[in-house]
Amino acid sequence: MFNIFNLSLQFNGFPMREAKTEFDTIQAVAAADYEKYLSEKRSQIVAFHLENNTAYQEFVGTKEIKSWDDIPIMYKKDFQKPLAERLSKGYTSKNIYTNKTSGSSGDPFIFGKDKFCHALTWVNIFSRFGWFGIDFNSSLQARFYGIPLDFIGNKKERLKDLLSHRYRFPIFDLSDSVLEKVLRKFEHKKFDYINGYTSSIVLFAKFLEQKNIVLKTVCPTLKCCVVTSEMLFDSDKVLLEKQFGVPVVNEYGASELDLIAFQNPEGEWQVNSETLFVEILDDNNNVLPYGKEGRIVITSLYNKAHPFIRYDIGDIGILDEKSTFKKPILKKLIGRTNDIAILPSGKKSPGLTFYYVTKSIIEDDGNVKEFVIKQTKIDTFDIEYVSQNELTSAQIENMKKAITTYLEPGLTFTFIRKSTLKRSKSGKLKQFVSLVK
Numbered sequence: 360m361f362n363i364f365n366l367s368l369q370f371n372g373f374p375m376r377e378a379k380t381e382f383d384t385i386q387a388v389a390a391a392d393y394e395k396y397l398s399e400k401r402s403q404i405v406a407f408h409l410e411n412n413t414a415y416q417e418f419v420g421t422k423e424i425k426s427w428d429d430i431p432i433m434y435k436k437d438f439q440k441p442l443a444e445r446l447s448k449g450y451t452s453k454n455i456y457t458n459k460t461s462g463s464s465g466d467p468f469i470f471g472k473d474k475f476c477h478a479l480t481w482v483n484i485f486s487r488f489g490w491f492g493i494d495f496n497s498s499l500q501a502r503f504y505g506i507p508l509d510f511i512g513n514k515k516e517r518l519k520d521l522l523s524h525r526y527r528f529p530i531f532d533l534s535d536s537v538l539e540k541v542l543r544k545f546e547h548k549k550f551d552y553i554n555g556y557t558s559s560i561v562l563f564a565k566f567l568e569q570k571n572i573v574l575k576t577v578c579p580t581l582k583c584c585v586v587t588s589e590m591l592f593d594s595d596k597v598l599l600e601k602q603f604g605v606p607v608v609n610e611y612g613a614s615e616l617d618l619i620a621f622q623n624p625e626g627e628w629q630v631n632s633e634t635l636f637v638e639i640l641d642d643n644n645n646v647l648p649y650g651k652e653g654r655i656v657i658t659s660l661y662n663k664a665h666p667f668i669r670y671d672i673g674d675i676g677i678l679d680e681k682s683t684f685k686k687p688i689l690k691k692l693i694g695r696t697n698d699i700a701i702l703p704s705g706k707k708s709p710g711l712t713f714y715y716v717t718k719s720i721i722e723d724d725g726n727v728k729e730f731v732i733k734q735t736k737i738d739t740f741d742i743e744y745v746s747q748n749e750l751t752s753a754q755i756e757n758m759k760k761a762i763t764t765y766l767e768p769g770l771t772f773t774f775i776r777k778s779t780l781k782r783s784k785s786g787k788l789k790q791f792v793s794l795v796k
Contacts, residue, residue, distance in 0.1 A: 364495045367522045368481060373456075378478035382486065385633045393685035397636055400660040401427060408666040412447040414440075415666045432644055432656060433670045435460075438468040442665075446471055450664040460615055470615040473664035479634050480617045487621040491583040491608060493552050498582075500525035501545070503555025503563070505787070526550070530559040531782065538566040545578040552582055553603070557589035558729060558788040564595075564602040565728060575604030585610050588787055590694070592718065611692055613672055616659055620689040630678070630687035634661050637687060638669070639678055650680040652693065700793055703738045704767050710734070710791030716765045717742065720758050721750070731780055734793040739771045749776055 369375050388396045405424075408415040418437060424430060438445065442452065456477040459469050472480070485495060492498075502525045506516050520527050526548060528541050541563060553560060567574060575581050584603050587610040599607040609628060611620040616635060623629045630637050638646055639653040647653045655674045659667040679688035700710050713732045721727045721744070730744035742758075744750070755774055762770060782788050 373474050373478040375478050378482045382482045390685040404660055414445045430669050442469045455664045458614055471665040472662050476662040479661055490624050498551035501550040501553045502527040503530050503559040533562045549580040550578055553584040557586040557591050561595050564599045567602040573604045581605050583608055628689040630689050649678045649682050652677045700734050702767055714790045716761050717758050732791050734795055741773050743775045743777050
């Protein structure tokens with residue numbers, strides 16, 4: 360098989376062979392020795408940046424570092440300066456991989472990775488997808504992602520799609536007539552897997568449900584579906600697996616880091632312990648034991664170009680009690696720290712709680728295709744939804760009762776029916792937004 364994907368990465372200066380050798384070496388470390396391995400890698404990356412990165416030296420300042428817990432936490436706001444000022448000695452924009460974060464946290468920034476680190480990221484991705492029989496060099500991907508609409512950006516992305524063996528379905532219009540065309544493509548192309556934004560793929564599954572079609576029957580080559588970038592609810596996973604007829608895999612990653620967690624064939628959300636060190640911290644920056652909910656803080660063990668050391672990614676989650684240093688398991692991803700609703704009583708509640716409670720009632724009859732919740736005042740919320748028929752007063756009343764039970768009484772809700780919901784430029788759908796400062 361002509362490995363065009365690997366060769367394109369190698370051609371662009373990413374040392375794929377060396378990265379594969381290193382990745383295999385990491386994976387060969389015994390579970391009993393893994394805590395020691397992680398401790399050594401953490402110390403090495405901190406020492407490197409303290410010696411070679413002026414920005415990180417200034418960030419740490421005169422603080423005495425006696426143990427790992429003494430190392431200060433980095434936040435997205437710490438990266439709001441030109442990239443050139445944040446790079447280590449010997450690295451420039453010409454000899455590294457650069458990209459921009461999505462800005463879903465409200466603090467977008469340009470970041471850099473040295474080429475070996477980025478090659479490791481790709482080797483890790485190959486490894487995870489390989490669990491489900493996917494080979495990036497030969498497996499055809501059905502891609503549900505946004506795409507730049509300007510001419511040059513659009514052509515660049517289309518070229519990447521060609522080299523990456525994927526066919527892209529633009530997701531800014533997912534009306535039934537468009538989804539009918541998507542279905543036709545699945546009938547005529549031998550797709551191996553689906554990959555893309557959760558909300559768009561769920562819409563396609565609902566369309567198939569209405570037509571009483573299982574996708575695997577019209578596209579027998581399909582092996583799995585990988586959803587990313589947005590929350591996957593249990594009920595949606597059940598729907599996807601039923602309508603696609605293949606395993607649905609939950610991916611959690613960050614462009615500035617790597618894959619953070621990827622669901623393994625046993626159904627566990629396995630955390631990447633090869634290139635990252637993941638901690639769960641409380642509000643006072645204390646490390647929490649497995650099973651406790653807190654802020655997800657991540658260290659990139661291999662990025663020498665740019666420090667991501669004890670970096671608060673802005674998400675809240677829980678590591679499973681059965682986690683080990685070699686095989687941590689993400690028990691739950693609760694949402695972003697900036698997606699918190701502050702209620703009149705002073706109670707803080709993850710915005711996705713509203714979405715989750717409302718979702719459990721709103722979709723009972725399949726009428727509502729999708730919806731978002733916006734907090735406009737401390738006690739006022741707009742629920743924008745797309746549906747075949749307007750919600751009945753009984754449905755609205757049931758939702759209000761459920762929200763009162765799960766959250767608190769006295770909240771005001773306005774229901775606004777729309778033909779489409781506004782997505783970000785990348786095509787993501789933000790399920791909860793608080794406009795309250």
